[in-house]
Amino acid sequence: MSLTHDILEQAPLGAHTRIVLSWPDNLAAPAPGQCLQLDDDARLWPMREARAGRLETLAKAAISATTVTPLALAGHPVEPIESDLLILAEGLGLAPLIHLCEQLRGGPESLLATYETTHSLPFRPRPSRFMVGGLPVGVIAAIPLLEDWAIPSRLACPEGMPGCFEGGLDEMLAGLSTPATVIAFGDATFLARIKAAWPQAITRET
Numbered sequence: 001m002s003l004t005h006d007i008l009e010q011a012p013l014g015a016h017t018r019i020v021l022s023w024p025d026n027l028a029a030p031a032p033g034q035c036l037q038l039d040d041d042a043r044l045w046p047m048r049e050a051r052a053g054r055l056e057t058l059a060k061a062a063i064s065a066t067t068v069t070p071l072a073l074a075g076h077p078v079e080p081i082e083s084d085l086l087i088l089a090e091g092l093g094l095a096p097l098i099h100l101c102e103q104l105r106g107g108p109e110s111l112l113a114t115y116e117t118t119h120s121l122p123f124r125p126r127p128s129r130f131m132v133g134g135l136p137v138g139v140i141a142a143i144p145l146l147e148d149w150a151i152p153s154r155l156a157c158p159e160g161m162p163g164c165f166e167g168g169l170d171e172m173l174a175g176l177s178t179p180a181t182v183i184a185f186g187d188a189t190f191l192a193r194i195k196a197a198w199p200q201a202i203t204r205e206t
Contacts, residue, residue, distance in 0.1 A: 003027065004069045008054060010062050014122025016092060017062045019044060023055035031077035032100035033204045036070035037080050038063075043074060045095035045206060048102055058095035071122035075204060081178035088169050090117060092206040093185030098145065100183070110179060113146055114191070116156040116169045125155055125163060126145075134176035139165045157176055170197040 009020035021044070029050035035042040042056035046052055066080060089097040094115055102114055112132060115174045128142035130152035137188060139154055141163030145149070146153040156172050157164040165172040170193055182201040184194040191203045 005055075006067050007063060007065065008091055012023040012062075014117070015119040016094075016122070017059045018047075019057050019059050019063065021055045021057060021068065022053060023050045025050075025053060027078050029055055030073055030075075032096050032103055033078040034073050034075045035067075035096075035206075036069055037072045037074040038070055040182065043092075043206075044068070045092055045099075047095040047098050049099070057185060059091065066149070078183060078204070080200070081108060081181055081183075084108055085112070085181045085183065086173070086176070086179045086202075087111070087113045088173075088182070088184040089113075089115050089185075089191045090169070090186040092133060092187075093190075093204075094122070096185045096206065099141075101146055101149065101151050105151065111151055112174065112176075112179075113151055114156070114169050115143065115145065115184075118158060120159055121155065121157055121161065121164075125161065127163060128154070130151060132176075134173075136165060136172065136175075139163065163181070167195065170194060173197075 004021040008183045011018050030046050044059050046057050048056045073078050087097050125141035126144045126147050127140050132152055141155045145152040155164045156169050184203045185206055194201050
């Protein structure tokens, strides 16, 4: 990839940075599980499908430039999924979680998206209107965007926020019936913990 993209917006999003790039309508965007590899080893993880000449991404930190020229697409796209699905993510994994959920809207018969953070959440949780069996009592906080998409979600956060589980996702989901497919996005430590709980999990490091 050698095309240069203008940085249209940059703003903090929790512990990370939301960066919106210019993106030609005729250029294929990264699939869920893929990211844009930059010169300095930084990576931009798409959060939504590209539209109206824009691509919304999530990065570890702000970029001190007005343009970026990705070297390549990094990572591996998630294969099409039709079975019941559990998605787990932490940190930058929020971006591919949302990206995949957008792609799967109206797809799998059963889909649960879960997110864990050790920092403050990058959004204001909303009480979920969807019941999920097998979770600890009182864990009802959800990702607002996914609520709008009619996708159940739950949150794990040590900050003591109402409705969030105060611990890790592996603890929160210990009583959940294992779905046909488990996908996890996050750093190496998080993925190792998820693999210990769900050896069959498909993992993508962010």
